[in-house]
Amino acid sequence: MKSEIYNKKAKLFKALSNPVRLEIIDFLADGEKCVCEIVEKLNYEQPHISKSLIKLKEAGLIQDKKVGLNVYYSLKTHCVSEFIRCIDVVENN
Amino acid sequence: MKSEIYNKKAKLFKALSNPVRLEIIDFLADGEKCVCEIVEKLNYEQPHISKSLIKLKEAGLIQDKKVGLNVYYSLKTHCVSEFIRCIDVVENN
DNA sequence: TGACAATATTCCAAAAGTGGAATATAATGT
């Protein structure tokens, strides 16, 4: 069913429709980071960062890797930053 | 301020985080359409379509052109469909 | 096993989004 496709895509965009999650994406563009590094970088509570990361992961945008106590997250694609760059050129408001 | 940038981008993604609005974008990829054509194509009330179009326009994703009684909407960029295509390749869940 | 550090989960109130119904506005023709 076609509407299911749109629902799925909408979820992906929803995952990106939050400034904290976008900032995480931006930070991860620099390379793999553990949760504690992200918490330190952004000014948010650890549980909130954790929830944000899980949302991004569920959307298929990032992946995680467990190393001892730490969990490292990294981008699965650079489409997002490319998309933002493309949009930037077009925007004029 | 940097957080303002993320807020602005988040609004853009928020505009795309809805199946109806994505379907509109998809339909407009085919070329300029007036509101009545979009209402006819999608199965939603005219006021809802109208609100969706305004949201997409405010996000800078589409533009409008008034011709008599009709208002024609068209894409300002094809970044969105390109982004979706890119994401499709990566997704594996 | 027990203490500790890193990350995840649950709970919750406030804020924002959703989409239908009714209504308003704007442009056209008679």
Place this chain on the structure above:
DNA sequence: ACATTATATTCCACTTTTGGAATATTGTCA
């Protein structure tokens, strides 16, 4: 001016999202 058609706006109940606080889980080391 009036009727008509296309589009926009307002109102509202409902659902979802947001982000902090408290708590749970998981892995490590002594």
